[in-house]
Amino acid sequence: MSKERSQKRSTGKLIVHIILIVGALLMVGPFIWMILTSFMSLGESTRVPPVIIPAQLRWQNYQRVFTSFPFMRFYWNTFSTTVMKVAGQVFFCSMAAYAFARIRFPGRDFLFVMILSVLMVPSQAYIIPRYLLMARLGWLNTLTALTVPGLTSSFGTFLLRQFFMSLPTELEEAATLDGCNHFQIYYKIFAPLAKSGMIALAIFTALWSWNDLMWPLIVNSSPLKMPLSAGLSSLQGQYGTDFPLLMAGSLMAIAPMIAMFIVLQNQFVEGIALTGTKG
Amino acid sequence: MDDVSGINKKKLQDWFWAYFMILPTVAGTLIFSIWPLIQSFYLSFTEWGAFGSYDWGGTVNFERMLGDSVLWQALRNTIVFTVGSVPFGIALSIIVAVLLNTKIRGMSTYRTLYFLPVVTMPVAVAMVWRWLYNADFGLLNHILSTVGIAGPRWLTDPNYAMISLIIVSIWSSIGYNMVIFLSGLQGISKQYYEAAEIDGANSFVQFFRITLPMLSPTIFFVTVTSLISSFQVFELIFTMIGINSPVIRHTQSVVFYFYRQAFVNMDKGYAAAISLVLFVIILGVTIVQFRLQKRWVHYE
Numbered sequence: 001m002s003k004e005r006s007q008k009r010s011t012g013k014l015i016v017h018i019i020l021i022v023g024a025l026l027m028v029g030p031f032i033w034m035i036l037t038s039f040m041s042l043g044e045s046t047r048v049p050p051v052i053i054p055a056q057l058r059w060q061n062y063q064r065v066f067t068s069f070p071f072m073r074f075y076w077n078t079f080s081t082t083v084m085k086v087a088g089q090v091f092f093c094s095m096a097a098y099a100f101a102r103i104r105f106p107g108r109d110f111l112f113v114m115i116l117s118v119l120m121v122p123s124q125a126y127i128i129p130r131y132l133l134m135a136r137l138g139w140l141n142t143l144t145a146l147t148v149p150g151l152t153s154s155f156g157t158f159l160l161r162q163f164f165m166s167l168p169t170e171l172e173e174a175a176t177l178d179g180c181n182h183f184q185i186y187y188k189i190f191a192p193l194a195k196s197g198m199i200a201l202a203i204f205t206a207l208w209s210w211n212d213l214m215w216p217l218i219v220n221s222s223p224l225k226m227p228l229s230a231g232l233s234s235l236q237g238q239y240g241t242d243f244p245l246l247m248a249g250s251l252m253a254i255a256p257m258i259a260m261f262i263v264l265q266n267q268f269v270e271g272i273a274l275t276g277t278k279g
Numbered sequence: 280m281d282d283v284s285g286i287n288k289k290k291l292q293d294w295f296w297a298y299f300m301i302l303p304t305v306a307g308t309l310i311f312s313i314w315p316l317i318q319s320f321y322l323s324f325t326e327w328g329a330f331g332s333y334d335w336g337g338t339v340n341f342e343r344m345l346g347d348s349v350l351w352q353a354l355r356n357t358i359v360f361t362v363g364s365v366p367f368g369i370a371l372s373i374i375v376a377v378l379l380n381t382k383i384r385g386m387s388t389y390r391t392l393y394f395l396p397v398v399t400m401p402v403a404v405a406m407v408w409r410w411l412y413n414a415d416f417g418l419l420n421h422i423l424s425t426v427g428i429a430g431p432r433w434l435t436d437p438n439y440a441m442i443s444l445i446i447v448s449i450w451s452s453i454g455y456n457m458v459i460f461l462s463g464l465q466g467i468s469k470q471y472y473e474a475a476e477i478d479g480a481n482s483f484v485q486f487f488r489i490t491l492p493m494l495s496p497t498i499f500f501v502t503v504t505s506l507i508s509s510f511q512v513f514e515l516i517f518t519m520i521g522i523n524s525p526v527i528r529h530t531q532s533v534v535f536y537f538y539r540q541a542f543v544n545m546d547k548g549y550a551a552a553i554s555l556v557l558f559v560i561i562l563g564v565t566i567v568q569f570r571l572q573k574r575w576v577h578y579e
Contacts, residue, residue, distance in 0.1 A: 012482075015381065016342045016378050016381060016383055017383065017385075019378060020375070020378055020379070020383070020389050022395065023375060024389055024393065026450070027392055027393050027395060027396060027450070027453070027454070028392050028395065030396075030404075030407045030408065030411060030450075031395060031399075031407075033407065033411065033418060034403075034407045034410075037410065045416065046415075047416070048415075048416065048421075049421055050416060050418060050421050054352060062438040092303040092304050092307070093304060095300040095301075095303070095304075096300060096301040096303070096304035097526065098300060098306070099296070099297040099300040100301065103293055103296065103297040103300075104293070104296075105294045105297040105298065106294070107291065108297070111301065111305055114305075114308065114313065115305065115308050118308055118312045118313065120562070120565075121312070121558060122507075122510075122511050122534075122554070122557060122558055123314060123318055124511070124534055124537055124554040124557060124558075125316055125554045125557070125558045126311075126312050126313075126315035126316040126318075126319055127315075127318055127541075127553060127554075127556070128315075128318075128319060128322060128541050128547050128551050129314070129315035129316075129318035129319055129322065130312075130315045131541075131542075132313055132318075132547075133310075133311075142368060144312070149307070149309075149311040151303070151307060152303055152304040152306075152307030152308065153304075154308060154312075154495070167323045181292060181296055182293060182296035182297065183296050183300065185300070187299065207398060210400065211390055211399075211400040211401060211402075211512045213402060213513075213517070213518070214403065214513055214514065214538070216301075217517075217542075218542055224498050228400070228402075228525070229400055229401075229402045232400070232402045232403065232406065233402050233517070233518055236406060236409075236518070237400075237521075243410045243413075246410070247406070247407065247410070250400075250402075250403035250406045250407065252402075253402075253403055254398075254399045254400050254403045257393065257398045257399070257400070258398055260398075261391075261394070261395075261398040262391070265387075265391060268394075268398075268442055268458075269390070269458050269461075269462075272455065272456065272458045272459060272462075273459065273461075273462035274541075
């Protein structure tokens with residue numbers, strides 16, 4: 001009886017594995033095809049029936065990405081704006097979140113609800129006047145336009161406030177007795193305790209900033225000020241059927257986020273679970 | 280007396296630090312979101328001429344929307360996209376999450392692989408799928424031809440373009456929802472399953488009688504957020520179909536049409552009106568969901 005049961009269980013596990021492997025292949029297949037194509041010659045990529053394994057590793061495709069466009073410039077634009085936004089949001093959001101969570105002051109609830117309400121508004125509803133503001137400030141086609149509106153965020157403030165609310169009150173009582181002001185309490189005691197929340201926010205911000213397309217498309221039409229996303233999409237317009245070139249460019253564009261995900265996997269998953277259950 | 284003024288001084292100091300610490304976030308929210316939102320209301324009542332000049336137009340934009348068949352089609356496209364992608368996407372993510380939750384070996388490897396599309400830039404996702412869908416040299420039609428099916432022109436045939444988008448959308452969102460469902464599943468107490476086991480309930484009965492009801496708050500959360508984001512679909516259409524495609528009318532979403540009106544046709548007044556109507560639609564759909572949740576969401 002028990003033998004029969006354990007046998008039944010192990011066939012069950014086998015079926016589960018088969019389903020999951022088929023699923024995994026469907027998920028990873030496009031990435032593998034991306035890699036294979038990036039090493040093909042143009043001729044190989046347009047053969048019928050298709051070539052699966054390229055005859056040789058054509059690294060030239062990767063070189064061509066750099067010579068056909070200002071790819072390094074795209075990279076720098078994405079990288080620098082992402083770093084600025086991550087730093088800005090982690091600092092400004094955690095500071096505001098601390099104040100909203102731990103200090104009583106007039107207008108606190110009103111201001112917090114105001115910040116929160118933005119989360120319910122689709123960005124299209126304010127993107128036109130925001131664009132007009134950028135134009136009036138003379139920020140169109142600058143990295144400033146990509147960066148400054150993303151230095152603070154409602155999402156981050158909300159996420160970190162949840163964190164600070166859950167910490168015990170004795171913490172600041174002791175520090176207040178020592179004569180610390182609120183900024184010092186935040187900086188010395190609370191910020192280090194909210195590290196996991198800040199890492200989650202940093203990951204989300206990096207991912208959104210790195211992959212965002214609509215805003216860069218609107219404010220920066222000059223190729224020299226485009227981030228990778230907009231740059232790649234303009235690449236597609238120019239080299240529509242040169243798939244080896246497009247795949248090589250895509251792979252280089254997605255590599256940093258995939259690397260970040262693999263290294264920080266657990267923090268990613270925790271962060272999503274956090275927003276999923278408390279959001 | 281001294282004591283009282285001491286408290287007041289402390290209070291004032293606290294207030295000072297509070298305002299100082301929230302200043303960047305409050306200023307950023309006001310300048311880049313709240314004030315622009317208010318301006319959008321104003322803009323939606325303006326008529327835009329050439330060279331960015333505009334005049335008060337009253338309700339002309341809203342009247343125009345009623346008779347704009349392209350906009351109605353865009354709304355229909357958005358609904359088709361949402362109805363096609365959200366339920367299937369959620370069902371598949373639940374299945375994957377439940378399978379991964381069976382203490383299976385290699386769970387974290389599977390999780391990593393399923394999650395990869397989530398961290399991949401949508402433009403790159405679109406690029407590789409355009410390549411897979413390519414009617415002449417694409418891998419997909421080749422695979423279909425080996426089993427004797429002549430594959431369609433996925434992205435340029437109006438009958439297939441939308442389904443192509445839906446497939447990619449599901450593919451890229453499974454991983455994210457799966458992670459949320461996994462954390463929801465881990466919150467379900469083992470006792471329920473042990474009791475069911477004793478009663479002789481098989482896995483399927485357990486799934487429908489225990490897992491689904493206990494997971495319903497998470498399903499509700501994922502449904503609400505997925506519907507909101509799928510109503511705002513833009514990048515997928517911009518990068519996979521493109522503005523000049525012959526099938527763009529059959530695939531463009533409301534946000535895509537908004538983008539065209541605002542930043543290609545430079546009709547910002549009309550676009551602002553569209554964006555506000557979209558806002559109201561999304562708000563309405565979300566409110567309806569919160570109303571309906573009592574009927575099916577099970578809170579402990």
